[in-house]
Amino acid sequence: MKTTVLFQRRCCQIGTALAFIAIPFLNLRNITVLFGNFLSFNMAGLPLADPLAVLQTLAAGFPAFVSLAGAGASLLISLVLGRIFCSWICPYGFFSEILHTLGKNRRRKGAALPDPVSSSQAGRLKNSAAHASACRFFVASTGMLAVLFFLPGPFLNQLSMPGWYSRALQQGIFSGVLLVGALCLPCMLFLEAVSGKRLWCRWLCPQSVLIALAASFPRGLKVRFSPKKCSCGGNDRPCLSACSLEINPRAETTVQRLACTNCGDCVDACRGRGKALTFSFRADQ
């Protein structure tokens, strides 16, 4: 049996989350093939960087070649493969998804069938995806303006959840200190568990904005919908209820593209049906 996208993705996410525990320990033993964190990383000499972190140093008027190259590499990855950072790598996204799935299963225990989605609901979701993306853009741009005019350092890095995860581990392992700010991570996860929504990834994460813009390049890897193959009629939309970010995978609009993280949950949901949703670099004719 072919493995689902979800299975591959979980392996990748767990691997990354564990890697960022292992890397500081390896560094302590002077094995420095991999070092750094989600804000800026060094992979055997190859730089990778959070594009927003680098943009902030640029806005302050201090460019540096290595970090620019790192940010370029990250943007190139999302240009070609979409926002795979959010869905395949980011440890916060992983925890958030796990909580979301657990919550969904608990809520659904009573109901025999997944909730059907009416077309008015689908329209509402489309709007909500637009609002969520707009909110993230607002957070990131306001933050950028604040960095540009008021703040002496790259303060938006303090809003990077994967950054907190890796920084807390680094500091805990290197100096045995608990990074107090990292407590925002469990707090946010708690809020998400209570609300049953993926609040941070959908509405707030400023780090996702630049990679979302890069990922909106039309020739990159995307979930493509071919209406001819779609065999689900009426209110039966397994792809829609599979999406944890509440996007309508059948609508290939810019709004959806800016919100989609290429997680493939809808592709998995569609696999048992008409296989109308697939990952592809070009649109189906």
Next chain:
Amino acid sequence: MPLPFSFLRPPGAAPEKELRARCVSCGQCVAVCAFRCLEMTPDSLLSPDTPKIFHRRSPCFLCMKCSDICPTGALRPVPAEKAGMGMAYLDIKRCVDYQEENHIMCWTCYERCPLRGTAIVLQNGYRPAVTDKCVGCGVCEYVCPVKAVTVLPAWRRGEK
């Protein structure tokens, strides 16, 4: 006057304001530090973490790996002689080599100085003295058995 929470910036650090604007808290400098003397700590309650050397706990031995690796230019690659972290001051009232009555040749600072012979020299062949070649790595302050050395961090001088 020794300051209770005195710390140094890593070698090759940009001026304080620029360092805070450039540093993205990636901690790569901490990861490569051969002597485990670097720490990332926040400058204030809400500000991002920046690298610091608490030289009284573990000083910098000028291996210069951190400044070579910094991806954002918060630390610049410089030779050890131009690390520019600060300046050591020797209190000759405390230094045992300067006390006529006890006839001790300590030389601990001189022997441990990474820039031995240029940053710390022996005056008249037996009394250690700090020259203007001192880069302020903090080793002498760390090793001095009578706490006769204090390093004035470069960032503190620039802040005035």
